[in-house]
Amino acid sequence: MTGSDPVRLYRTVRLIRRFEERAIELVHAGEIVGGIHPYLGQEGIAAGVCAALRPGDLVTGTHRGHGHVLAKGADPARMLAELCGRVTGLNRGRGGSMHAADFGVGVLGANAIVGAAGAILTGAVWARRRRGDDVVGATFFGDGAVNEGMLLEAFNLAALWRMPVLFVCENNGYATTMPVAGAVAGTIAGRAAAFGMPAAAVDGQDPERVREVTAAAVARMRAGGGPELVEARTYRFDAHHTFEHRVRLDYRPPEEVAAGRSRDPVDIAAARLPAADRAAVDAEVEATLDAAVDFALASPAPDPATALDHLYASGLTARTGGG
């Protein structure tokens, strides 16, 4: 779909919201080891962008990447199993929260290295275009990535080669505890201008606005217009990482958090649906996630004897001692 579909947008933001809330419960229950970076509050961006892409189009995401993977169409049960480190996970439980990938739906991976995902996506789109495929790509990154050399190199090559790559900045105002004003000289859109890329700012809390802006950019890119940047202004409702649930870090004034939380993408999407449709979607999402939790927790952990499997395409040859 690339046209307006309020039910689909609401279903996606609601699915991501409830998935994250369930995942946080599983972190606290010790089923997800190491914690997660919740996407709560930012759901409208992944939902809006992915609604403007085709199933075969490509995305790469971030350490806060569950929403990107789900919005592009990955199975929530296999995603949750991945977070829980189970063999039935999208990546056999070996990727986890920050490295989940599902090539079948065009998700080339979440990515723990801030700024790296844009370079991977640019290369992947380039390779597919050389094969003659009519794909476009979207890569998500935070405001903390806009000073990373790797991302700026990706801007440069994408612009030079006129690759159809949409660079989506999820500007939630902070990189961990560092406010944008303390880290970013100039503007985010100004970085696009340096490479001759068009840039637009959009209200990231409104999935329909994000979808519209993305659909327009994707149409220009498919017509050969080259890469574009979208700065989606948003607010992170929860912690940078679930570790913060145990250690209180005092870096956001309570009034700011309250104001940020007052513009909720789930409510904004819900307001466009009749109450009965909303209730039906809520029930469907809840049933999907009940089944996902059951599936994940019933799945076995990988056999430790297989720990070195899948490391090398050529297989692993053990070195004999002494060397």
Ligand SMILES: Cc1ncc(C[n+]2csc(CCOP(=O)(O)OP(=O)(O)O)c2C)c(N)n1
């Ligand atoms: C290259 C690199 N530097 C530092 C880190 C540590 N780190 C992890 S998340 C993060 C903050 C990222 O902020 P931002 O890009 O704004 O995304 P957000 O967490 O706000 O979604 C940092 C510095 C990292 N993972 N990779």
